[in-house]
Amino acid sequence: MVPTLKQAQGLADVIILRQMNCNSPPMHFDDILKLIWKTCLVQFNRGVFGLRDHVTDEVLQYLLSFPYLTTSEDIQDYYTFCAESTNPKVQGNKVTHRNSAWWAHKVSYPWLLISLNRFLSHMDKRHWDLTPNNTNPIEGSHAQDNQIKPTSRPLLKAILLAKDLDAQTARIIEEMVASGVLENPNNSLQARFKLKAQRQARAQEKRRTSDAELITRKESRNLQSKMKATQQENEDLRKQIALLIQASGSIPPSTPQRPLPVASSSRLCEIR
Known part of the structure; x- marks a missing residue:
């Protein structure tokens, strides 16, 4: 949210300079931002999700609910919950842990929480409703x-x-x-840029596919070469074994085992 803070304070500084040039009554930049600034919800949610590993799912959902609170009681309960939290990642100290504690960072800017909640904002409600709640469409078009x-x-x-x-x-x-004739949308600069990007993406995908196939064929050839080398080594070993057998002469046949004598039937009777 650092870029948002710098942008907001820069806008307030410009307005103050204009007031000075027009001899208008001076206003503090916090009061100016309370009237005209609406903070991007995407950036707020991103900061809350940064606490995901440090809080329970129930607490996470409660912290995300702040922009949608509509009564003073609910907002006060939210403030109390965060201020009294014993989790250092949530509460912390607004002086010494400004960058590490989520809530301490929020309350250190008097206009920040007000710019996130329609009920708290000093902006005209009609203007609030007409202003988008995030800057992604504009930033994405840059x-x-x-x-x-x-x-x-x-x-x-x-x-x-x-x-x-x-x-x-x-x-x-x-x-x-x-x-009454609509323009061909494919002839606009935006459409041409989009089509060009699509063609480039398809060309890159085709190159990646070709590279993958080339690597697969190369690996297959390497495996075939290794198999041939292994087969050749086995054949060489068989030849060496045959030569060793020839050099050592014939191998004498193994001596057959003599059968054990079988006792006669009369002897068997005596044993019984």
């Missing part, structure tokens, strides 16, 4: 935008390029509405 629009541009030029792209998109929409 890579695609960078493929469509050039990067490493000066700020003003980048803004103008984005403006031109928006104007082109608006023109296409107006033409579609006026003519």
Whole structure:
């Protein structure tokens, strides 16, 4: 959540500078963020899941429930539970264990928990409901935008390029509405980029498959070579054994064992 904290504080600093330039009444940046900031739930949940190995499943689910609490009593119970927790990974000390204790980190920023809960937020509820609860769609589009629009541009030029792209998109929409003919989606830059990425992925998969088959054939040839070498070694050993037998002469036959004498029937009777 460190990037979120830096972004939030940077936004508050910009607003404070504008207030100073406009001679507006000064506001503390914490109060500003309570009015305008909504923290990404994905990042909040990621921090809670980091406690998975240190708390029970029941506690984990309770910690995840904070953004959905709707009464002062429930929120106060949540605060009390976290503050009185004996688990150092959950509570800790907000001064000495700020980075290692989850709750101490949250309460060290007065605006952070407020920006996660609709009931606590000072933002207009209509604005809260219209604002997405995570930034993944926007962040996920950065890579695609960078493929469509050039990067490493000066700020003003980048803004103008984005403006031109928006104007082109608006023109296409107006033409579609006026003519009733939809644009071929496969001709857009986004579609071309997507198709290009798909082709590259298929080519890479084909190369991986070819490499795997090549490795399999190579291993098969190596095994066949080893088998032939083993067979040759066995054949050489048989020849050496035959030569040793010839050099040592014929092997004398083994002496047959003499059968044991069998007692006569009369002798058997005496024994009985």
